[in-house]
Amino acid sequence: DTGVSQNPRHKITKRGQNVTFRCDPISEHNRLYWYRQTLGQGPEFLTYFQNEAQLEKSRLLSDRFSAERPKGSFSTLEIQRTEQGDSAMYLCASSFYPETGNTIYFGEGSWLTVV
Amino acid sequence: QKEVEQDPGPLSVPEGAIVSLNCTYSNSAFQYFMWYRQYSRKGPELLMYTYSSGNKEDGRFTAQVDKSSKYISLFIRDSQPSDSATYLCAFKGGYQKVTFGIGTKLQVIP
Numbered sequence: 001d002t003g004v005s006q007n008p009r010h011k012i013t014k015r016g017q018n019v020t021f022r023c024d025p026i027s028e029h030n031r032l033y034w035y036r037q038t039l040g041q042g043p044e045f046l047t048y049f050q051n052e053a054q055l056e057k058s059r060l061l062s063d064r065f066s067a068e069r070p071k072g073s074f075s076t077l078e079i080q081r082t083e084q085g086d087s088a089m090y091l092c093a094s095s096f097y098p099e100t101g102n103t104i105y106f107g108e109g110s111w112l113t114v115v
Numbered sequence: 116q117k118e119v120e121q122d123p124g125p126l127s128v129p130e131g132a133i134v135s136l137n138c139t140y141s142n143s144a145f146q147y148f149m150w151y152r153q154y155s156r157k158g159p160e161l162l163m164y165t166y167s168s169g170n171k172e173d174g175r176f177t178a179q180v181d182k183s184s185k186y187i188s189l190f191i192r193d194s195q196p197s198d199s200a201t202y203l204c205a206f207k208g209g210y211q212k213v214t215f216g217i218g219t220k221l222q223v224i225p
Contacts, residue, residue, distance in 0.1 A: 004158075006158075033213075040123065040217065040218075041217050041218075042119075042121075042203050042205075042215030042216050042217045042218050043159065043203075043215050044215075045212045045213070045214070048212070056212065058212075089156075091158055091159070102147045102164070102166070102207055103147075103149065103161055103164050104161075104213055105161060106151075106158035106159045106160070106161075107158050108157055108158045109156075109157070109158045111156070
């Protein structure tokens with residue numbers, strides 16, 4: 001068990017470009033979450049999956065954001081037409097529902113800087 | 116009123132001190148209470164998890180929950196410089212979203 005893995009760890013992109021982040025959850029974990037964290041704030045919920053089904057999306061998740069988990073294992077978060085306000089750390093977390101479903105385990109995060 | 120209130124600090128204490136970190140919450144649906152530790156530019160790491168009022172101890176850490184007052188605390192005994200980090204309180208109700216406080220930045224001075 002190597003924990004939640006996120007790639008890339010850092011991404012600098014120009015405004016208007018598209019970026020994609022990948023998350024590999026802890027093996028056997030059926031729930032996967034995406035959060036966003038800006039400096040001085042706690043993580044804010046974006047969306048979560050149970051297996052391949054996306055069960056909830058935050059209103060924070062604008063139309064430029066899309067997340068997928070096609071085979072119920074890894075997930076991708078794509079941001080289209082990036083804006084400077086998208087600069088943040090994007091955190092992925094996973095849990096195994098129901099046994100440990102009330103606690104989520106985070107990866108190291110993917111830092112996005114939009115210039 | 117915010118769902119979760121947490122003093123951002125920073126809080127500076129000498130090595131060996133007892134640290135008290137606190138959060139208040141307003142959502143009565145919260146049933147599960149967690150504390151995460153986050154080092155600079157790293158992901159949050161789960162420290163403590165509890166679902167009932169009272170105390171839970173794990174080594175130097177004690178989590179305390181008072182549901183009647185909607186107040187949770189984390190105590191760190193014999194604080195060490197390696198405890199310097201941001202501490203996030205987190206809450207979860209019957210639905211699946213975990214709600215976080217903004218975090219308290221702690222510095223333990225050697």
